[in-house]
Amino acid sequence: MTPISEPRDPDFRTRVTASFARQSFMATLGASLQLVEPGEVHIALPFAPHLSQQHGYLHAEATTAIADTASGYAALTLTPADAEVLSVEFKINLLLPASAPRFLARGRVIRPGRRLSVCLAEVVALHGAEEEVIASMLSTISIRPG
Amino acid sequence: MTPISEPRDPDFRTRVTASFARQSFMATLGASLQLVEPGEVHIALPFAPHLSQQHGYLHAEATTAIADTASGYAALTLTPADAEVLSVEFKINLLLPASAPRFLARGRVIRPGRRLSVCLAEVVALHGAEEEVIASMLSTISIRPG
Amino acid sequence: MTPISEPRDPDFRTRVTASFARQSFMATLGASLQLVEPGEVHIALPFAPHLSQQHGYLHAEATTAIADTASGYAALTLTPADAEVLSVEFKINLLLPASAPRFLARGRVIRPGRRLSVCLAEVVALHGAEEEVIASMLSTISIRPG
Amino acid sequence: MTPISEPRDPDFRTRVTASFARQSFMATLGASLQLVEPGEVHIALPFAPHLSQQHGYLHAEATTAIADTASGYAALTLTPADAEVLSVEFKINLLLPASAPRFLARGRVIRPGRRLSVCLAEVVALHGAEEEVIASMLSTISIRPG
Numbered sequence: 001m002t003p004i005s006e007p008r009d010p011d012f013r014t015r016v017t018a019s020f021a022r023q024s025f026m027a028t029l030g031a032s033l034q035l036v037e038p039g040e041v042h043i044a045l046p047f048a049p050h051l052s053q054q055h056g057y058l059h060a061e062a063t064t065a066i067a068d069t070a071s072g073y074a075a076l077t078l079t080p081a082d083a084e085v086l087s088v089e090f091k092i093n094l095l096l097p098a099s100a101p102r103f104l105a106r107g108r109v110i111r112p113g114r115r116l117s118v119c120l121a122e123v124v125a126l127h128g129a130e131e132e133v134i135a136s137m138l139s140t141i142s143i144r145p146g
Numbered sequence: 147m148t149p150i151s152e153p154r155d156p157d158f159r160t161r162v163t164a165s166f167a168r169q170s171f172m173a174t175l176g177a178s179l180q181l182v183e184p185g186e187v188h189i190a191l192p193f194a195p196h197l198s199q200q201h202g203y204l205h206a207e208a209t210t211a212i213a214d215t216a217s218g219y220a221a222l223t224l225t226p227a228d229a230e231v232l233s234v235e236f237k238i239n240l241l242l243p244a245s246a247p248r249f250l251a252r253g254r255v256i257r258p259g260r261r262l263s264v265c266l267a268e269v270v271a272l273h274g275a276e277e278e279v280i281a282s283m284l285s286t287i288s289i290r291p292g
Numbered sequence: 293m294t295p296i297s298e299p300r301d302p303d304f305r306t307r308v309t310a311s312f313a314r315q316s317f318m319a320t321l322g323a324s325l326q327l328v329e330p331g332e333v334h335i336a337l338p339f340a341p342h343l344s345q346q347h348g349y350l351h352a353e354a355t356t357a358i359a360d361t362a363s364g365y366a367a368l369t370l371t372p373a374d375a376e377v378l379s380v381e382f383k384i385n386l387l388l389p390a391s392a393p394r395f396l397a398r399g400r401v402i403r404p405g406r407r408l409s410v411c412l413a414e415v416v417a418l419h420g421a422e423e424e425v426i427a428s429m430l431s432t433i434s435i436r437p438g
Numbered sequence: 439m440t441p442i443s444e445p446r447d448p449d450f451r452t453r454v455t456a457s458f459a460r461q462s463f464m465a466t467l468g469a470s471l472q473l474v475e476p477g478e479v480h481i482a483l484p485f486a487p488h489l490s491q492q493h494g495y496l497h498a499e500a501t502t503a504i505a506d507t508a509s510g511y512a513a514l515t516l517t518p519a520d521a522e523v524l525s526v527e528f529k530i531n532l533l534l535p536a537s538a539p540r541f542l543a544r545g546r547v548i549r550p551g552r553r554l555s556v557c558l559a560e561v562v563a564l565h566g567a568e569e570e571v572i573a574s575m576l577s578t579i580s581i582r583p584g
Contacts, residue, residue, distance in 0.1 A: 052171060087206050094233055111531075241402070241403040257385070286578060353503035382529070
């Protein structure tokens with residue numbers, strides 16, 4: 001993917017990685033960072049029984065959590081070094097039951113801004129080399145000076 | 147609150163409680179059912195360190211999880227006995243940082259339907275007897291015959 | 293309704309009314325301001341054939357237009373005198389077919405902010421003295437210094 | 439764009455065109471169909487003074503109207519011949535002020551279903567050969583047997 005914008009802080013990867021490591025909730029889920037590029041972040045999540053809903057699939061909120069977090073960090077790759085990001089709001093469509101050994105959320109900035117960035121994310125279910133889009137999210141991220 | 151509709155299954159409380167107990171992810175969070183009435187369900191969540199985001203507040207997805215789950219079960223209180231509910235999509239606005247010892251999500255059906263129900267939920271932060279609305283969610287729930 | 297906040301500009305009604313009058317699109321629809329209170333604005337729309345969709349009902353975007361406009365002006369009632377408002381994003385659930393001689397949108401600020409306000413709106417179909425909620429909207433409004 | 443699904447009714451273009459022609463509101467706006475392919479529909483809208491908001495730009499609801507209509511008809515290209523489509527809900531992010539002589543909405547089905555289809559749409563502002571994305575929409579469309 002062509003970067004949609006140049007990063008303003010060359011150390012954006014360090015910043016994103018350090019912030020992700022402070023999110024206890026991501027450790028609770030078992031999620032990990034897979035890619036940190038300007039305007040784009042991927043987060044992987046293996047299925048685990050403690051993440052299931054009443055039918056044994058991945059809970060919609062685990063899907064939502066990796067989509068929103070990938071979006072927020074995608075926005076963070078493009079901010080100045082001392083800025084923070086905060087989700088103002090998001091909307092997610094859950095397209096298919098989340099039944100797979102592994103999931104990947106891809107968050108991308110579609111409109112970078114000084115105060116607000118808008119992101120589009122998808123979550124795919126990975127069955128070996130095959131992937132299937134199971135969720136689509138559109139979100140608004142607030143950029144706060146640090 | 148006046149019920150917005152009559153339940154079609156007199157055992158709706160048993161159904162909601164049993165389904166909630168099968169959600170491992172709710173146990174992972176530490177969430178519990180507080181109220182199950184026709185068209186309305188409340189879910190409580192005490193703050194805990196394993197639920198935090200990078201600044202130590204409750205992670206947005208923990209807020210989202212109890213709002214969406216309260217909405218889905220609010221819809222389930224009004225379905226026939228053998229039906230299932232599934233979130234089609236939702237949108238949440240995160241209004242304030244989630245900093246409190248305890249949170250409560252209140253989900254309500256604003257439009258019950260045979261195939262789709264629409265719900266409105268709020269999440270409040272509880273500081274003793276004081277409460278503050280920290281999130282608002284609007285969602286669409288699909289009703290599937292069992 | 294109890295005002296959720298005090299207006300910072302005592303002339304907020306004049307400001308809202310003047311801005312509404314500059315919206316040619318509201319005149320194209322035939323919409324009119326019905327109430328302008330701190331944090332709450334109502335807009336009425338009589339049904340007319342030029343607003344219909346393919347089945348003869350009010351077009352979803354006419355419903356959307358009065359809900360979003362009522363929300364934006366509800367936010368404007370609480371801003372400083374020289375500020376402008378702009379919809380960042382909104383989500384609407386269309387609950388019932390819009391079939392009535394007259395419609396009313398009620399927009400309310402649920403979270404006033406210096407940079408962003410969050411609003412909740414409903415649109416009701418008016419059949420004489422009876423009303424029926426046909427749409428629910430949750431939106432984010434940006435406040436810009438004038 | 440590769441069609442995401444095969445149309446079930448070979449006369450889908452005739453159906454979409456006839457339904458669009460019955461929408462008085464599209465004529466009120468001055469919108470026209472530009473492309474009708476399986477799973478994808480484009481609608482064009484020239485700027486006109488009767489569509490403006492208070493600062494003279496295209497009103498957000500005119501942007502919204504062509505995005506939602508393109509999405510609904512994108513869903514209709516993939517339904518059986520006697521089915522109808524209805525927007526259940528949508529969310530739109532308004533990314534930039536809508537200032538251009540001409541606009542184009544592109545609606546695409548990202549998940550076709552028997553009862554519900556999910557669409558993603560963008561609206562671009564056209565300045566001669568240049569285009570700029572000004573809005574992004576994610577929507578849920580209900581498919582009803584005719």
